[in-house]
Amino acid sequence: xxxxDPKDPTPLYAQLxxxxxxxxxxxxxxxxxxxxxxxxxxxxxxxxxxTVARVYAALERTDVVETQRGxxxxxxxxxxxxxxxxxxxxxxxxxxxxxxxxxxxxGFSLSDVITYLQRRIKQxxxxxxxxxx
Amino acid sequence: xxxxDPKDPTPLYAQLxxxxxxxxxxxxxxxxxxxxxxxxxxxxxxxxxxTVARVYAALERTDVVETQRGxxxxxxxxxxxxxxxxxxxxxxxxxxxxxxxxxxxxGFSLSDVITYLQRRIKQxxxxxxxxxx
DNA sequence: ACCATTGTACTATTGTTATAGTACAATGGT
DNA sequence: ACCATTGTACTATAACAATAGTACAATGGT
Numbered sequence: 001x002x003x004x005d006p007k008d009p010t011p012l013y014a015q016l017x018x019x020x021x022x023x024x025x026x027x028x029x030x031x032x033x034x035x036x037x038x039x040x041x042x043x044x045x046x047x048x049x050x051t052v053a054r055v056y057a058a059l060e061r062t063d064v065v066e067t068q069r070g071x072x073x074x075x076x077x078x079x080x081x082x083x084x085x086x087x088x089x090x091x092x093x094x095x096x097x098x099x100x101x102x103x104x105x106x107g108f109s110l111s112d113v114i115t116y117l118q119r120r121i122k123q124x125x126x127x128x129x130x131x132x133x
Numbered sequence: 134x135x136x137x138d139p140k141d142p143t144p145l146y147a148q149l150x151x152x153x154x155x156x157x158x159x160x161x162x163x164x165x166x167x168x169x170x171x172x173x174x175x176x177x178x179x180x181x182x183x184t185v186a187r188v189y190a191a192l193e194r195t196d197v198v199e200t201q202r203g204x205x206x207x208x209x210x211x212x213x214x215x216x217x218x219x220x221x222x223x224x225x226x227x228x229x230x231x232x233x234x235x236x237x238x239x240g241f242s243l244s245d246v247i248t249y250l251q252r253r254i255k256q257x258x259x260x261x262x263x264x265x266x
Numbered sequence: 267a268c269c270a271t272t273g274t275a276c277t278a279t280t281g282t283t284a285t286a287g288t289a290c291a292a293t294g295g296t
Numbered sequence: 297a298c299c300a301t302t303g304t305a306c307t308a309t310a311a312c313a314a315t316a317g318t319a320c321a322a323t324g325g326t
Contacts, residue, residue, distance in 0.1 A: 009282095011313060014142035018234050025237030037272065048315050053274070060273095062238070070272045070323030091239050096249060099232045101136065105152070106224050107159045110254050116229060117243050117250075144283060170302060181285050186304070203293030203302045 001036060004045050012047055017055045024064060024075055027124045031077040035065065038073075134169060137178050141231075145180055150188045151224070157197065157208055158220045168198065168206040 002023070004015040023029045035041070038056060042049040056073050059065045067073045103113055135152040137145050156162045168174070171189060175182040189206050192198045200206045212220075236246055 009147035010143045013313075018230065021234030021237065022230060025233050026243070038274090039272085050316085051314065054313095056273080064238075067273060068323075069274075069321065070270095072272065088239050088241070092236060092241055092246075092249060095232065095235050095239070096246075096253070098138070099228065100253070102228050103225060105136075105159070105161070106155060106221050106228070107161075108221075108225055110250050110257075113225075113229075114247050114250055116225060117247055120229070120233075121243050146283075171304090172302085183286085184284065189303080200303060201293070202291065202304075203300095205302065 001041070001044065004047065006046075012045075013051050013055050013058075016045070016047070016052065017058055020055065020059060021064065026120065029075050031075050033075045035073040035075070134174070134177065137180065139179075145178075146184050146188050146191075149178070149180070149185065150191055153188065153192060154197065155220070155224055157210075158212055158217050160211070160217075162208050164208050164211050166208045168208070170205065 002016060002019040004012050004019070006012070008015060020029075020035070029035075035056070036044065038052045039049050041047075042052045045052070056065065056067065060067050060073075064076060065073050066076050100110070135149060135156065137148040137152070139145065141148060153162075153168070162168075168189070169177065171185045172182050174180075175185045178185070189198065189200065193200050193206075197209060198206050199209045233243070
């Protein structure tokens with residue numbers, strides 16, 4: 001379902017949190033979907049249960065998922081209220097401003113990046129189409 | 134010269150090593166080029182000198198740079214063009230993977246982001262036009 | 267009412283990351 | 297010969313990451 005790489009120096013909890021957020025952001029996980037249990041995901045990823053629990057707790061705190069004891073953890077239907085603030089756009093500008101030098105250091109132009117992002121969107125749609133079959 | 138982000142959970146040494154390897158791989162740093170001194174780079178990046186030294190040592194071990202005591206650290210090899218493009222694309226994917234959850238946390242879709250990036254491209258062109266005057 | 271399942275909350279331990287500080291070793295310029 | 301500069305090699309310390317293990321709390325199905 002998700003993957004983490006123990007050889008990557010990035011902390012496991014950070015890799016997993018990023019993976020889940022991305023899956024939700026790109027629509028791979030639709031609102032209402034139930035995530036694997038803490039213990040099950042720990043087994044699948046060969047990771048400690050505490051690490052998974054920590055990630056779920058972080059996602060819960062930021063309103064990305066909703067957890068019900070004894071039931072499970074679910075993708076939230078609505079984007080977090082915290083995200084819907086007045087300075088959203090300013091934050092986006094900041095995020096982009098940090099992102100651009102990063103990719104331009106790799107020798108990519110903004111047009112290149114747009115092409116890649118559009119490819120991602122296409123991949124999303126294909127996944128959706130698969131689900132409908 | 135390089136950048137590291139202390140807010141990124143990725144270890145500083147890993148960020149820096151990746152940045153330097155990428156700079157070399159993309160030709161931003163040609164063979165023979167001298168890297169900043171351990172102490173200077175530490176000051177520039179607001180990072181401990183030990184951390185920089187550790188990175189230089191790692192690059193030395195893998196024959197990416199050559200160090201001469203009292204002189205400096207120099208870029209050694211240029212990888213094959215195939216390796217360059219492979220690394221470039223991999224790093225771009227990484228950068229995008231870090232970027233997506235960041236902007237989606239702000240409630241923006243990939244399409245929104247593309248719109249903003251296209252706006253940036255327009256702004257760039259305007260700046261270019263200004264320079265020509 | 268029972269109980270398996272789920273998330274949560276601890277303790278304890280080990281290894282990693284980053285820091286500050288100090289000292290030494292080799293080189294090149296003066 | 298001197299000495300500033302450079303990389304290297306420690307020590308010590310603090311914070312963080314990941315693990316194992318145990319126990320508890322809430323839920324839903326039987």
